[in-house]
Structures are given as structure tokens and as C-alpha cells.
Amino acid sequence: MSEVDNKTIPPVISVEGLTKQFGNFKAVDDITFDVAKGEIFGFLGANGAGKTTAMKMLIGIWKPTSGEGKVAGYDIYSETEKIKRNIGYMSQRFSLYEDLTVWENIRFFGGIYGLTREELREKGSALIDRLGMGEKKGSLVASLPLGWKQKLSFSIAILHTPQIVFLDEPTGGVDPITRRQFWEMIYEAADRDITVFVTTHYMDEAEYCNRVSIMVDGRIEALDKPAQLRKDFNAESMDQVFTSLARKATRSAD
Amino acid sequence: MQLLLTFIAKEFKHILRDKRTLLILFGLPIVQILLFGFALTNEVKNSRIAILDHSTDEMTLQIANRLSASAYFDVDRMLQREEEIDAVFRRDEVKMVIVFPSNFRETLLHTHKADIQLIIDGSDPNTATSILNYATAIINDYQESLQGNPSLPLTITTETRMLYNPQLKGSYNFVPGVIALILMLVCVLMTSVAIVREKELGTMEVLLVSPMRPAILIIAKMVPYLVLSFVIVGIILVMGVTLLDVPIRGSLPLLLGESLLFILTCLAIGLLISNFTRTQQTAMLITLLGMMMPTLVFSGFMFPIENMPIPLQLISNAIPSKWYFYVVQAIMIKGLHIESIWRETLILTGMTLFFLLVSLKKFSIRLT
Known part of the structure; x- marks a missing residue:
């Protein structure tokens, strides 16, 4: 895995003092970070720590209460439509239509990102070839094994070659082997210069990231390379790092 | 435009591949007409x-x-x-x-x-x-x-004079009623469930994150059910006329136009419900209790509204199907023209616009 130099490459996500408040409750409390191009950035935190809220502000679904932010070079307040064109998104687990075929899913999701007929044919076929799913092209997604569904879902999320792909707990409830295969696909995407922003609460997955941030009660309590964090916290694994931070949490899970 | 067509095609596939729902959609009106027409009749024979x-x-x-x-x-x-x-x-x-x-x-x-x-x-x-x-x-x-004794007063005298339906034909009442009920079911229930299902599957999030305009999603969800509802209205009308001898005394285009209006009302309500609910079960419950029940009770289809206490009569005014039911009966049975039902039409139009505006507003709020 190549080390990323944050100084020379302009960040593809930059956030400063980002806050989201619901009434008196600060779901996200003054967070600041940068993500470099081609980086795999792990966004960690317990349930209810504010990961999903923070991500929703980055992908243009929710407006922040205060703070600044740019995603793919566009402002998260005023240019959400442009942000949407330049990112890919995969929600918790896979979100494909089970009653549509593999090809119909590709065509539909490609279509909503404005791919033309030719682009669809070209990129869609390349996707099918890469996944080795040629024979399954006309099968309903419901009939595919879990691992394939997930790979397909990820491939579709990056079909329009976005600058950044946001993955919201993409491996929830999936077995370790499938998770491992899934991370191989994430590396391939990063090699193609697609920045990966991934939330997870599997600490073994945190080790796969270039850098991770750990959120506790709406704040980012730690942000560095996994190896550095282990060293700083004098821990053997990311799990221990996380536990020592999460112990401070006062919020209960949502 | 290309995108909208792709989206509509996708919605049709969802519907057509769900054979069980499809069977219910088309089976239900037929079964209801047959049930009301032949089994559950209030008419007395032999x-x-x-x-x-x-x-x-x-x-x-x-x-x-x-x-x-x-x-x-x-x-x-x-x-x-x-x-x-x-x-x-x-x-x-x-x-x-x-x-x-x-x-x-x-x-x-x-x-x-x-x-x-x-x-x-x-x-x-x-x-x-x-x-x-x-x-x-x-x-x-x-x-x-009894000639020669024209004014022999027997104690049993009735004032019942039945206009339009001297034989008290039940079908005159329930054919419009079934249309209102089925449209409620198809448009409100199916639309809200179709949208909420996407929320449950997580695909809604993906759609909202995509650059696609929300209006496209809404239109694409509505069009298939609009087409389907129209086919169902046709089926019920044909069955009513051929099997149950219900007349269409007024203008057919007017009847279809009013039905289109009511379909839009129902679609707007379905959209509204889908905005407030997260699971298909909740959407179904709200539709059944909040829409179907009032339709049955307050549309005048089963229980005459004039006999209800004043507060209930006032409530019935808020039920869209009451107005549609009145309009359909007026066109089919009484053969009235638009001059006589413009008020009801206006009320329905107002309700439709209101529901549409509220749900669109709600929809866009969720996006920001």
C-alpha cells in the first residue's frame, strides 16, 4: 500500500469545524479533517457516535448547522448537486433491487448518474467481465450469493468513476471471507485513484485503511495511520485503541 | 427524459414481477364486484x-x-x-x-x-x-x-319514493363505492408501500445521494399506478354495466376525467403517507385505518351520510372519497353534467393540490 503524502496533494475532502445540532443535541461536534486523493479513509465510531450524520453532511443529504467543508472541490452548503455528480455511495450492506436482473440494476443506476447508452454498454460490460458474472447477467439479483451481491453493489457505486466513493458500513453482517474479498475491491478502486471514505465498526477493517479517525460522542478523538495510533495508545490492536477511547463515551447507542 | 423512462420501466418491472400483488390488484376488484353484486346483496328475492x-x-x-x-x-x-x-x-x-x-x-x-x-x-x-x-x-x-274506494286508508302507508332507483338496486350504490375503494387501495397503499420499500431496502438513500432530481422519482413512482388504476376503473365499469346492469347515464369522458382527478388525489395521499412512514407495515396500517375505513364509513357507500350525527357529517367532508363517490353516482346513475358537480370537482382538485404541495415540500426538506 502506498503511503499518502498529505502535504503535496490537494485534499479531496476538507472539513473544518463541522457541526450538526438537533435541538440541544450536538450529533456532530466541531470536527476537522482532510482526506487526500486516492486515500482509503476509515471513519470509525460506535453506533450513535455521529458517523452517519457526518457522512450525510458530506454527501449532500443534510445541511450542517455550522462549519466549513469541501467535497471533490465543491462547497457542502451551496454546491451539493455538483458534489452528487462526483461521488459514489453505497449504503449499509448492499442496496440493489433484488427483483431486477444484474444488467437491469447496472443500467438503472448508471442511468441515474447520467451515463449515456454507449457508456453504459461499455462500462457495464467491463464491470461484468471484471466480476466474471457474464453468465449471471440476466439473473435476478435475489438469486445471487451474498458475496456477489456486495461486489456488484460496490462496482455499481463506482460505475461512473466518481472522485470519491462513500461506503456506509458496507460489510455489516457479512462473513469474514466475503469481507476480505470486498476489501480487495476497495484497494483496486483506490489504485484507480478513487478516494474511499468508509465507515465501519469492525476494528480489523480499520487496519486496512491508510488513515482512520475515531469518533466518540460527536467529536473526532483520534486521527492517524493505524500503526501510529497503536503506538500512541500503546496498544496491540486497533480494537484496544478503540476500546480505550470508547470508554469515555457518555452517549448510548441509537 | 431518457432517465424518466428508464425509471418508469423499472417501476413497471417491480410491479409486473410481483405476481402475487398483481393478482390481488386485478383479482380484488373482480371479486368485490361479484361479491357485492351477487352474494352480499341487500336486495330481497324469493x-x-x-x-x-x-x-x-x-x-x-x-x-x-x-x-x-x-x-x-x-x-x-x-x-x-x-x-x-x-x-x-x-x-x-x-x-x-x-x-x-x-x-x-x-x-x-x-x-x-x-x-x-x-x-x-x-x-x-x-x-x-x-x-x-x-x-x-x-x-x-x-x-x-281497489276501484270505487280510492281513499281507503290502510294503516300501513309509506312515504318511500325512490328516485332513480325504484327497485332499490344495491349495485347503483356499490359500483361507484367499489371504484372509490379500489382506487384508494391501489393508489394510496401501493404508492406509499412502493416508496417506503425503497427506504427499507436502502435504495432510497442511494437515489437521494445520486444527482437525479427528486421530481423524477416521484413521477416515476406515480405513472405505473396511474396506468394500472385506469385499467382497473375500466374493468369495474365494464363489469358493472354488463353483469349488474348499472347504467352510465352521464358522459363517459367526464366520468373518466373525474376518476383521473381522484387517482391523482390518491397518489398524492400515498406520497404523503410515504413521507411520514419508514416501514411498509406502518404505511399499510395507516392506509387501511386512515383511508380505507373512512372510505367505507364516510363515503356514503355503505351508510347514508344524511343519517349521521352532525359532527360525523362534518368529518365526512374531509374524506376525498366521499366527494368522488358523489360525483361518480351523479354521473353514472343520475346522468348529471359538470354544471351540477363543479363544486365537488373543485373540492377534489383543492384536496389534490394540497396533498401534493405538502408532500413535495416534505420531500424536498428531507433532501437538504
């Missing part, structure tokens, strides 16, 4: 009655003959004693017993007044009312036929 004749004169025999000659009644037996009345009812052998007092003819001719007692099984009030109406009508008929 009801068995008994007669207890203390007089047995020329007049009572004539009345008995008229009753049994009608299509509504079969004189099942003649009773001899009062005690038998209770027994025949308890064994459910007859629906009505007619009791003529002794010296019926003499009393009538001399005092110009005579009583006939009608004892009716009231366990099913709808049937009982029909039986009462038919019987009094036949007796009144007989009274009028």
Missing part, C-alpha cells in the same frame, strides 16, 4: 314468508296472492295460530309473517280502516328494511287498485 289469516276473506286472499306473485316473496306456509309465529322465526324458516286480523274486509269497508301486521326478522336490518319496503309497496298497490 324471501320466504308466512301468513296468519284470521279473516280469510276475498281481500286477504288477494293480498296474499299479490305477495306470492311478486319476485320478492314466496308464501311458504299458512299459519293457524299465534303461537306458531315465534316458532317459525326461531327456526329461521321465514323472514316475515303477515297477520290479518279477523273480519279484515268488513272492518275496512265499514270503518275505512284496517290493520295489517307485518312481523319481520330484524336480525339483518338491511334485509329487514328492504322486506318492509317491498311489502308495504305491494299492499299500497293493492289499496290503490
Whole structure:
């Protein structure tokens, strides 16, 4: 895995003092970070720590209460439509239509990102070839094994070659082997210069990231390379790092 | 535009591949029409009655003959004693017993007044009312036929005069009712469930994150159900006209136009419900309790609104299907034109716009 130099490459996500408040409750409390191009950035935190809220502000679904932010070079307040064109998104687990075929899913999701007929044919076929799913092209997604569904879902999320792909707990409830295969696909995407922003609460997955941030009660309590964090916290694994931070949490899970 | 078509095609695939739902969608109106038309009818045909004749004169025999000659009644037996009345009812052998007092003819001719007692099984009030109406009508008929004594007042007199539906045909009531009910079901329930299902699957999030405009999503969800509903309205109308002899006295284009308006109302309500709910079950419950029940109770389809207490009458005004039901009945049965129903049309249009605006507003709020 190549080390990323944050100084020379302009960040593809930059956030400063980002806050989201619901009434008196600060779901996200003054967070600041940068993500470099081609980086795999792990966004960690317990349930209810504010990961999903923070991500929703980055992908243009929710407006922040205060703070600044740019995603793919566009402002998260005023240019959400442009942000949407330049990112890919995969929600918790896979979100494909089970009653549509593999090809119909590709065509539909490609279509909503404005791919033309030719682009669809070209990129869609390349996707099918890469996944080795040629024979399954006309099968309903419901009939595919879990691992394939997930790979397909990820491939579709990056079909329009976005600058950044946001993955919201993409491996929830999936077995370790499938998770491992899934991370191989994430590396391939990063090699193609697609920045990966991934939330997870599997600490073994945190080790796969270039850098991770750990959120506790709406704040980012730690942000560095996994190896550095282990060293700083004098821990053997990311799990221990996380536990020592999460112990401070006062919020209960949502 | 290309995108919208792709999206609509996708929605149609969802519907067409869900064979069970499809069967319900098309089976339900057919079954309902058949049920209401042939099984659950309030109409009375060949009801068995008994007669207890203390007089047995020329007049009572004539009345008995008229009753049994009608299509509504079969004189099942003649009773001899009062005690038998209770027994025949308890064994459910007859629906009505007619009791003529002794010296019926003499009393009538001399005092110009005579009583006939009608004892009716009231366990099913709808049937009982029909039986009462038919019987009094036949007796009144007989009274009028007594030439030379035109003003012989029999105690049983009815003021019931049925405009448009002299035979009290139930189908005149339930064909418009079934249309309103099915449209509610298809448009409100199916639309809200179709949108909420995407929320449950997580695909809605993906759609909201995509650069696609929300209007496209909404239109694409509505179009297939609009088409489907129109087909269903057609099926019900054809069945109503051919099988149940329900007339379409007014203009068919007007009827279809009003139906289109009501379909839009329902779609807007479905959209609204989908905005407030997260699971398909909740959407279904809200639709069934919040929409179907009021449609059944307050549209005038099953229970006459005029007979309700004032507060309930006021509530009924808020139910869109009441207005649609009125309009359909007015066009089909009474043959009225737009001049007579513009007020109802306007109310429906207003409701549609209101629901659409609220749900669109809500939808865009969720995006920011």
C-alpha cells in the first residue's frame, strides 16, 4: 500500500469545524479533517457516535448547522448537486433491487448518474467481465450469493468513476471471507485513484485503511495511520485503541 | 427524459414481477364486484314468508296472492295460530309473517280502516328494511287498485319514493363505492408501500445521494399506478354495466376525467403517507385505518351520510372519497353534467393540490 503524502496533494475532502445540532443535541461536534486523493479513509465510531450524520453532511443529504467543508472541490452548503455528480455511495450492506436482473440494476443506476447508452454498454460490460458474472447477467439479483451481491453493489457505486466513493458500513453482517474479498475491491478502486471514505465498526477493517479517525460522542478523538495510533495508545490492536477511547463515551447507542 | 423512462420501466418491472400483488390488484376488484353484486346483496328475492289469516276473506286472499306473485316473496306456509309465529322465526324458516286480523274486509269497508301486521326478522336490518319496503309497496298497490274506494286508508302507508332507483338496486350504490375503494387501495397503499420499500431496502438513500432530481422519482413512482388504476376503473365499469346492469347515464369522458382527478388525489395521499412512514407495515396500517375505513364509513357507500350525527357529517367532508363517490353516482346513475358537480370537482382538485404541495415540500426538506 502506498503511503499518502498529505502535504503535496490537494485534499479531496476538507472539513473544518463541522457541526450538526438537533435541538440541544450536538450529533456532530466541531470536527476537522482532510482526506487526500486516492486515500482509503476509515471513519470509525460506535453506533450513535455521529458517523452517519457526518457522512450525510458530506454527501449532500443534510445541511450542517455550522462549519466549513469541501467535497471533490465543491462547497457542502451551496454546491451539493455538483458534489452528487462526483461521488459514489453505497449504503449499509448492499442496496440493489433484488427483483431486477444484474444488467437491469447496472443500467438503472448508471442511468441515474447520467451515463449515456454507449457508456453504459461499455462500462457495464467491463464491470461484468471484471466480476466474471457474464453468465449471471440476466439473473435476478435475489438469486445471487451474498458475496456477489456486495461486489456488484460496490462496482455499481463506482460505475461512473466518481472522485470519491462513500461506503456506509458496507460489510455489516457479512462473513469474514466475503469481507476480505470486498476489501480487495476497495484497494483496486483506490489504485484507480478513487478516494474511499468508509465507515465501519469492525476494528480489523480499520487496519486496512491508510488513515482512520475515531469518533466518540460527536467529536473526532483520534486521527492517524493505524500503526501510529497503536503506538500512541500503546496498544496491540486497533480494537484496544478503540476500546480505550470508547470508554469515555457518555452517549448510548441509537 | 431518457432517465424518466428508464425509471418508469423499472417501476413497471417491480410491479409486473410481483405476481402475487398483481393478482390481488386485478383479482380484488373482480371479486368485490361479484361479491357485492351477487352474494352480499341487500336486495330481497324469493324471501320466504308466512301468513296468519284470521279473516280469510276475498281481500286477504288477494293480498296474499299479490305477495306470492311478486319476485320478492314466496308464501311458504299458512299459519293457524299465534303461537306458531315465534316458532317459525326461531327456526329461521321465514323472514316475515303477515297477520290479518279477523273480519279484515268488513272492518275496512265499514270503518275505512284496517290493520295489517307485518312481523319481520330484524336480525339483518338491511334485509329487514328492504322486506318492509317491498311489502308495504305491494299492499299500497293493492289499496290503490281497489276501484270505487280510492281513499281507503290502510294503516300501513309509506312515504318511500325512490328516485332513480325504484327497485332499490344495491349495485347503483356499490359500483361507484367499489371504484372509490379500489382506487384508494391501489393508489394510496401501493404508492406509499412502493416508496417506503425503497427506504427499507436502502435504495432510497442511494437515489437521494445520486444527482437525479427528486421530481423524477416521484413521477416515476406515480405513472405505473396511474396506468394500472385506469385499467382497473375500466374493468369495474365494464363489469358493472354488463353483469349488474348499472347504467352510465352521464358522459363517459367526464366520468373518466373525474376518476383521473381522484387517482391523482390518491397518489398524492400515498406520497404523503410515504413521507411520514419508514416501514411498509406502518404505511399499510395507516392506509387501511386512515383511508380505507373512512372510505367505507364516510363515503356514503355503505351508510347514508344524511343519517349521521352532525359532527360525523362534518368529518365526512374531509374524506376525498366521499366527494368522488358523489360525483361518480351523479354521473353514472343520475346522468348529471359538470354544471351540477363543479363544486365537488373543485373540492377534489383543492384536496389534490394540497396533498401534493405538502408532500413535495416534505420531500424536498428531507433532501437538504
